Amino acid sequence: MDHKNIPHSKEACKASVNAVRDALYVVNGKWKLPMLVSLINGPKRFKELQRDLEDITPKVLSKELRDLELNGFVTRTVYDTTPVTVIYERTDYANSLSKVISELHDWGMKHREHIKQMSRAEAEARKAVAV
Amino acid sequence: MDHKNIPHSKEACKASVNAVRDALYVVNGKWKLPMLVSLINGPKRFKELQRDLEDITPKVLSKELRDLELNGFVTRTVYDTTPVTVIYERTDYANSLSKVISELHDWGMKHREHIKQMSRAEAEARKAVAV
DNA sequence: GATACCGGTATCCTTTAGGATAGTAGTATC
């Protein structure tokens, strides 16, 4: 949030805090945003999602998908093939989160670099002490 | 995330998912981002933060502040007045989250409107049925 | 006949987040 769009009064500050709280209320948790990221590449089946989201268990995946569906972020379509095919797809409303996700993605990459540099610097410091 | 910055291969998809997971790992939870929002208006004292973040208990606030400090997002400065004054302040690294927070803020506002419209539409539908 | 894929459920369990309530030492205020 830049200073330009956040007025500096107490009430305005609380309002900003609440806007962010509202947003977090819907997209909180470890998996929802990553799931929406995975679905950017197009509709996916259950198992495909499970493979993209390493370490997610089917139970959790299924629950999170239901949540996302309830909130209007994904649709679930069953095709009557044998065996059945179930396709999950982002809705237009999920696309309204594009910028949020994109910024989070970019920041995540920068953060990873930041962490790497920190531990490198730390290693240097230890070496210096050792000498 | 726009299609322009996310390549559509399986590996690239997993990488994007992981970038977002990395980001969420640090800023997850109900309070961290709202706290950083509150601190945009300038350094704040403990009680000021508590007032901005309605309903947060001192225990949780204190724990979240420690987390943010450990991750390098805020600094804690004690002034030796009587009684002591403790000031929390965003670091430069917290500012690197500006865009993420700003987008989340904007989306939160739009989402609130969206929800309102939905419930209005629902009310209309109920009326129509009742007639 | 054994194994594997699909789209999940069922059951049980641990961990964490978060909340409720109370209290503390020191100062200032009424």
Next chain:
DNA sequence: GATACTACTATCCTAAAGGATACCGGTATC
């Protein structure tokens, strides 16, 4: 002398998130 403010900590507790493991019916494949 009672109350209020600051910046917390301590204790206890609940609810939710998340994970481990196993399993299901159906199909296809080897």
